[in-house]
Amino acid sequence: MSLSYQTPEFIVERNRERCIDCQVCVRQCANKVHSFDEEEQKVVSDDSKCVDCQRCVCMCPTRALTIRRNPLEFRENANWTPQAIKDIYKQAETGGILLTGMGNDRPYPIYWDHILLNASQGTNPSIDPLREPMELKTLLGRKPEALKIENGRLAEKLPPQLELEIPIMFSAMSFGSISLNACESMARAAAELGIMCNTGEGGLHRKLRRYGKNTIVQVASGRFGVDADYLQTGAAVEIKIGQGAKPGIGGHLPGEKVGGEVSQTRMIPMGADAISPAPHHDIYSIEDLRQLIYSLKEATNYEKPVSVKIAAVHNAAAICSGIARAGADIIAIDGYRGGTGAAPTRIRDNVGIPVELALAAVDSRLRDEGIRSQVSLVCGGSIRNSADIIKAIALGADAVYIASSALIAMGCHMCQKCYTGKCNWGIATQDPDLTKRLNPDIAAKRLVNLLSAWSHEMKEMLGGMGINAIESLRGNRLMLRGIGLNGRELDVLGIKAAGE
Amino acid sequence: MLLREGQVRIPSGCAISGIINKKRKAFSGGIIMDSIALMHDRSNGLGGGFAAYGIYPEYKDLYAIHMFYDNEEAKDRTEQFLKGHFNVEIGGRLPTRKVASIKDAPIIWRYFVSPKRYKITESELQEDEYMFRCVMRINSGIDGAFVVSSGKNMGAFKAVGYPEDVGEFYMLDTYKAYIWTAHGRFPTNTPGWWGGAHPFTLLDWSVVHNGEISSYDTNKRYLEMFGYKCTLQTDTEAITYIFDLLLRKCGLPLEIAVKAVAAPFWSEIDRMGEEEKELLKAIRTVYASLLVNGPFSIILGSNKGIVALNDRIKLRSLVAAEKDDFVYVASEESAIRAVCEEPDRIWAPRGGEPVIALLEEVDKI
Numbered sequence: 029m030s031l032s033y034q035t036p037e038f039i040v041e042r043n044r045e046r047c048i049d050c051q052v053c054v055r056q057c058a059n060k061v062h063s064f065d066e067e068e069q070k071v072v073s074d075d076s077k078c079v080d081c082q083r084c085v086c087m088c089p090t091r092a093l094t095i096r097r098n099p100l101e102f103r104e105n106a107n108w109t110p111q112a113i114k115d116i117y118k119q120a121e122t123g124g125i126l127l128t129g130m131g132n133d134r135p136y137p138i139y140w141d142h143i144l145l146n147a148s149q150g151t152n153p154s155i156d157p158l159r160e161p162m163e164l165k166t167l168l169g170r171k172p173e174a175l176k177i178e179n180g181r182l183a184e185k186l187p188p189q190l191e192l193e194i195p196i197m198f199s200a201m202s203f204g205s206i207s208l209n210a211c212e213s214m215a216r217a218a219a220e221l222g223i224m225c226n227t228g229e230g231g232l233h234r235k236l237r238r239y240g241k242n243t244i245v246q247v248a249s250g251r252f253g254v255d256a257d258y259l260q261t262g263a264a265v266e267i268k269i270g271q272g273a274k275p276g277i278g279g280h281l282p283g284e285k286v287g288g289e290v291s292q293t294r295m296i297p298m299g300a301d302a303i304s305p306a307p308h309h310d311i312y313s314i315e316d317l318r319q320l321i322y323s324l325k326e327a328t329n330y331e332k333p334v335s336v337k338i339a340a341v342h343n344a345a346a347i348c349s350g351i352a353r354a355g356a357d358i359i360a361i362d363g364y365r366g367g368t369g370a371a372p373t374r375i376r377d378n379v380g381i382p383v384e385l386a387l388a389a390v391d392s393r394l395r396d397e398g399i400r401s402q403v404s405l406v407c408g409g410s411i412r413n414s415a416d417i418i419k420a421i422a423l424g425a426d427a428v429y430i431a432s433s434a435l436i437a438m439g440c441h442m443c444q445k446c447y448t449g450k451c452n453w454g455i456a457t458q459d460p461d462l463t464k465r466l467n468p469d470i471a472a473k474r475l476v477n478l479l480s481a482w483s484h485e486m487k488e489m490l491g492g493m494g495i496n497a498i499e500s501l502r503g504n505r506l507m508l509r510g511i512g513l514n515g516r517e518l519d520v521l522g523i524k525a526a527g528e
Numbered sequence: 529m530l531l532r533e534g535q536v537r538i539p540s541g542c543a544i545s546g547i548i549n550k551k552r553k554a555f556s557g558g559i560i561m562d563s564i565a566l567m568h569d570r571s572n573g574l575g576g577g578f579a580a581y582g583i584y585p586e587y588k589d590l591y592a593i594h595m596f597y598d599n600e601e602a603k604d605r606t607e608q609f610l611k612g613h614f615n616v617e618i619g620g621r622l623p624t625r626k627v628a629s630i631k632d633a634p635i636i637w638r639y640f641v642s643p644k645r646y647k648i649t650e651s652e653l654q655e656d657e658y659m660f661r662c663v664m665r666i667n668s669g670i671d672g673a674f675v676v677s678s679g680k681n682m683g684a685f686k687a688v689g690y691p692e693d694v695g696e697f698y699m700l701d702t703y704k705a706y707i708w709t710a711h712g713r714f715p716t717n718t719p720g721w722w723g724g725a726h727p728f729t730l731l732d733w734s735v736v737h738n739g740e741i742s743s744y745d746t747n748k749r750y751l752e753m754f755g756y757k758c759t760l761q762t763d764t765e766a767i768t769y770i771f772d773l774l775l776r777k778c779g780l781p782l783e784i785a786v787k788a789v790a791a792p793f794w795s796e797i798d799r800m801g802e803e804e805k806e807l808l809k810a811i812r813t814v815y816a817s818l819l820v821n822g823p824f825s826i827i828l829g830s831n832k833g834i835v836a837l838n839d840r841i842k843l844r845s846l847v848a849a850e851k852d853d854f855v856y857v858a859s860e861e862s863a864i865r866a867v868c869e870e871p872d873r874i875w876a877p878r879g880g881e882p883v884i885a886l887l888e889e890v891d892k893i
Contacts, residue, residue: 152740153823153843174779175778175814182806395752398753494823495743500822502816502817503745506745
């Protein structure tokens, strides 16, 4: 093995005047950046191991630590950026696929930030959410074209609907990719908020079954943890076809993360790699998907909506039309900025399209075909704040999925090293010493806080537009204007330019 | 060039008034003109109009089509279309009077027609659906032609101007009807276009409306899935189509339709009994996109009666009154008292609570 050409990405600065060598940082860092030098009787740091998760910075009692980007002054080259060069060193050294965690971090346009909202001025009143009711309740599921009423009574029951108090759900994150404490925190928050939390493809831990009413159980290509009881426990079933962070490829939970609990929950042997194939091996076409949708409906007695989740790809509009016609009650579209526990860097950064464009295209297409009411649309893949949600709904979404935002609320610092299993925040890890750092009492509270804050903000924005029920915003693209977008982009989004 | 209605969305505020004699005793248009004239300041001279029911008793089985044409070519094309699809009993200029303040009138024509039977058979449609599609075809397909109204034994009369002048122009004092509705318009950014004035009509429906709905695009995009073409881009047009969809196409009772358009709050639904709760929840679930949000007061006219309705938090004024066989609704109480000094009962309906006044021997709209 030749000398490694890799250089530290970050510099750990320790203010010696402040450091009291208490070794908190040593104990906090699973990457073993910090260590206590017995001879010198002081704490020292190895920059090369640092992932910039900021755990030690937050925990240091004397605020002695700062992490900085290592400036690494390569000779200036607009084409061969430091990242491009370092990636080659890494692959030349290992012969492996580059791995990463969380969502696409490349500087592609963020369409949310090119969309502006409307407000009432003079010709109609804005509504004050502090004085007037403001409704965010959302129902997801297939809607018939017309109600059947006989003698003033409902003559036919509606297809099953998921009832959300606010149009936000925790997106799929499996037990395995994240810790049980993280799963439990979200399940508890979902129950308290009256929303849903998605199991991902990791099965449903027995400890979380009690939150079934607030759980969407996922059926993915690996079928981990799927049995009749699992399907019955959830409020809805979701078929995962793809994920925004890695469209077209499967998943891989390495055997070392498959301990007793994960093994039981996923129903696989301890220590065995959990490999989700890229496609479902029983779905090679849309008609196969229809069979799975109806198998799941049969299995759940047509009492639960069935959702199909796809990654936002070029042909999303036509695909979603097919999915709607295949019988899905909900379609979830996951944009290319959506997070992941592990993905090949090149896939994450180069495959798929922005969810804003996909969502707009899908909503328009389903309306053109007159089948928009047959399905609910859920949009995910980097919803960062309440304004993103309002914009998503105005573009045509019924609700949104959030995952990265939820992890950040629980402590994630977006170091993108989820795949290492050494998450110092106790989220993306199965190491008991690390997972116990995440207290579900506190994390659930933080999640509730976040979504309560967002709800307040959404109500303010709705009221400003003179709207007092979220459904009157759905697909209401006149409330949106584009800024800094070209004509083509405006057309795809179906919105006018600011000033028009 | 300023874009006209249909090319651009124009919000507007307004005044509305409606009078019905439940015993079908026809009365002069002069009365409704007096009522709407009192609310002069609620409009700005950029649009006024009336709908009248029971005005053509001699042709009551024929569809009365009121047309605006920008030019002779549009008229020729439309007449060709009409001849292809209808038996035209009689057609001619709609009588008007010169009024100083009413300018730039289009060519205003009126036809009494019946659909060609074989055409209906060929199209395999119900007669009203056939009629509906023909109206849509003219409005969206023939440049410079606009169907002002297309119902039986009813008609709409509208123009750019103050409503009292518009009534004068159309000589409404010479017409007698048992239902009159009226509208004075205050558009906020338009030169005013004749077609864009209210009432907006479709088949027997007519809607006069005050307000600017904030759910417009949601409503419109939902309606489009059912073949409605919102060519005017006005709230009133959308509201008319909403009622047409709910009442005619979905065949829902009026009470249900009203609950979709001005839905009770979830907090209210939660307090209801199980059966009612399930019904209301179903209405809000299925017709979520037809909830009309933002301020409005509307009067929906039909050949069976009228319905007046406010948005669910009553962001627009609406007053109702009764006197003998008459029911009055208007934006302001004064507009009612102007034509009925001592009503038996006068009240302000609550938000979302419809005032339904049906003609005798009619049990539902």
